[in-house]
Amino acid sequence: MALAPTDFPQELIDLIADELHDNSGTLKNLSLAFRRCTRRAQKHLYTNVRIDHPRRRDQNGDTPLEKLVEVLTTRPDLACHIRTLHIGNYAEVLLDSNIEKRQHTPNTDKVLPLLFQRLHKLQSFTLHVGDDNDMEFGLGDPERLSLPFITAFITMLRSTQVEELNLHMVQEFPVALLSHCPDIKRLDLSYCMNSLYRDQVADTVSAQLALPASDRTGYLERLNIEGFSFEALTALHATTKLPNARLTFSRLREIAITGSYALMFAFVNDLVTEVEDSLEQLSWEWNIYASYPNKNEFQPGRQYFTLPSKLRSLRLSFMHAYDCQPSHLDWFCSGIRKIAGSNKLEEVILVLTEENGFHRENANTSWIWGNCARQLSSIDFLLGGSGYMHLRRFAIFIELTSFYEHDADEWVPISYIKKVTSQLEDMLPLLLEQGVLSVQWLITEKRQLALGIAIKALEEEVMGGVHVGMDGHFKIGREYNEKYVRYEEEIDCDADDDDSSASGGSWRDDSS
Secondary structure (H helix, E strand, C coil): CCCCHHHCCHHHHHHHHHHCCCCHHHHHHHHHHCHHHHHHHHHHHCCEEEEECCCEECCCCCCHHHHHHHHHHHCHHHHHHCCEEEEEEECCCCEECCHHHCCECCCCCCHHHHHHCCCCCCCEEEEEECCHHHHHHCCCCCCECCHHHHHHHHHHHHHCCCCEEEEECCECCCHHHHHHCCCCCEEECCCCCCCCHHHHHHHHHHHHHCCCCCCCCEECCEEEEECCCHHHHHHHHHHCCCCCCCEECCCCCEEEEECCCHHHHHHHHHHHHHCCCCCCEEEEECCHHHCCCCCCCCCCCCCCCCCCCCCCEEEEEEEECCCCCCHHHHHHHHHHHHCCCCCCCCEEEEEEEECCCCCHHHCCCCCCCHHHHHHHHHHHHHHCCHHHCCCCEEEEEEECCHHHHCCHHHCCCHHHHHHHHHHHHHCCHHHHHHCCEEEEEEEECCCCCHHHHHHHHHHCCCCCCEEECCCCEEEECCEECCCCEECCEEEECCCCCCCCCCCCCEEEECCC
16 A cells, blocks of 8 residues: 555655755755655755845845845744855945846945854855956946945854854955854865955944953864965954954964965964964965966975974975976975974975976987986885884875976877876885875866865865866766866866865855
8 A cells, every 4th residue: 555645754754854855956946845854944044045146136126135134024033044155256245137237236335244143053155256357337346345334244243153154355354353252163264365354344343242241262273375365364353362362363273375475474383383282173275376476486485384293294385397306306305304303294285287288209218207206206105114104195196287288299198197107106115015196187178276176086085187177077987088077977176176075965046
């Protein structure tokens, strides 16, 4: 006898929805077809909310944020399910539908502050503002947030338990206010630049909110640093030293550095030294495409910081030229030599992006690693010796740029790329014999920072070559000939996605 949907116990229905928590499409269809599944499905669908903000308001049209506020006003119970909120391309000003008149809304968004008032369980918040390309339409400065917005935002941070905060491209944000938000544990202020204006805003907001109201101290655990935002982070770090601050850097566990801007390394070195007892993971994506200003030479005298002895994971990415002296490897050798015998290092990930590309004209080169034989010998001796007893992984990725920067007739055979990786393995015999060494080649069809992809490949246990397509997927099950690649299956990579660590379903409005 067939069972009717009403015969299923609610516990089983909830279990089915829970199993489908990361499949938003199926959850939506299930909730529409089966009313008893709706509430459980909505719990997962609203866990992660991602909105791409429009830059234009159509006639009688609501923005995605306005639609979300309307839904939460009607169903306030849904707001408690929202754990992650990502807002992209944000601006407080919106173009009117009549572009010729260049009309726009006032520079104060009243919708997002209303949304902030409803997010009592939010754990992760990302705000990526739009760039200044729309200033030609009379929008003013879209990267600067208004005082009412900042006040509502800080109020939200202090009234919820937001642990992860990502502010991207926000200018003049008063970072001193974050020192009064003890729940923040992971912070990223990428491309956020400040001036004296921020201090005036901070004083005004502090007076309005009567900060601080908490006697609890919070500890930042992860920090991202890059060339545009290090001055803002320097200011925040100084503010956390004040007596009334409620957030401290003193127990940082992870630091991720992006770029090669020499002026930021004084701050980096001081911070690494300050938190050496708690720091467990250190990442550095040195890359001319992630640098400010854009310089393509490694400067060991200026781009320097001391490796802490209690570090467990070291993740590095450098530009590498087979015909130039590898000063980046000299820096690496110097760093690991200083902490040999007194360290807890378990993992080293090293990405070398071939700066000049492996061209067909170089395919006959018998020994591509000859210019760094001395450095590789030192690395093998140090990491393969008794000074690194805890080391369980030394993963090297060779990123190839020629596949997306040069014409097909300049490509080299995959057989030669395998030869290059095999040669590198042969130059690290101790690490190879101990079973901790792996060498893989890496290709991205669109320009991406390679370190994140390499880490994701290790997590997904991608063996052999790593190829990421234009769609952001790993290409698995490869069959290669001299020039061409055929793909048999693929898995999601999303190594450069801001929300790559998020789990669960998502609520998304793509109407913009």
